[in-house]
Amino acid sequence: MDGRPSTLREQRRAETQRVIQTHAVRLFVERGYDGTTVNDVAEAAGVSPMTVYRHFPTKEDLVLVDQNGPLVADRVAATPAGQPLVHRIGGALVESARALTAGDDRFLLARLRLMISTPALRARHLDNHHVLQQAIVDGLGDEAADPDTAFRAAVAASACLAAMHTALVRWATEDGRGDLPDLISEAFAAAFGDAAPRPR
Incomplete structure (x- = not known):
């Protein structure tokens, strides 16, 4: 039972990461890597820029992680x-x-x-x-x-x-x-x- 919240938390974290990265890659393809900001990615993913940075410390990580x-x-x-x-x-x-x-x-x-x-x-x-x-x-x-x-x-x-x-x-x-x-x-x-x- 103790493992369930942790697993659920990890699943949510992985899902949030997946959503952010999917939107980031789409925007980079559409607008170019340099033409897309982290704020653009956050807005498209429906999260705050701080949430993006929590999952992806650098802009490069949005593609590479x-x-x-x-x-x-x-x-x-x-x-x-x-x-x-x-x-x-x-x-x-x-x-x-x-x-x-x-x-x-x-x-x-x-x-x-x-x-x-x-x-x-x-x-x-x-x-x-x-x-x-x-x-x-x-x-x-x-x-x-x-x-x-x-x-x-x-x-x-x-x-x-x-x-x-x-x-x-x-x-x-x-x-x-x-x-x-x-x-x-x-x-x-x-x-x-x-x-x-x-x-x-």
Whole structure:
């Protein structure tokens, strides 16, 4: 019973976040990123500017914030420890992409296009890759307690994220044609050859 209010609160928070971000991305697409203010987003979402900032501390966060890091980290943690790191990490990234594109993937496509076309977002997007890289290493838990293993995991994650980024850019510039998880798998094959993670 104690968990219910917390869960309900988290659900409300997630829903408010989703509504704000949906309106923000729509306005950025319609008016341009620089032509849209946080006040515009707040008005469209029916909340105060303070509420927007509570959920998204910076304007860039309105586009870049998502729940992909924990999702990928959980999937990496659930993989068998004996597999090569590139397989574990790459497989988790492909599975996460499949979850993100299930149903309507236009929102993801709009976000990616904004990231590619807006200089401030491009810079922060690279920061997000660093955060995701660390989340992946952290997802390995005690396995990455050894500095050498943590280093190898960070290298594998960085290589996988670079290949995935190339696939994301292609998918966005081609108007979302094709299956994004398949394209990411192709990018891994191009980067790693026979060592590439294979789709499940």
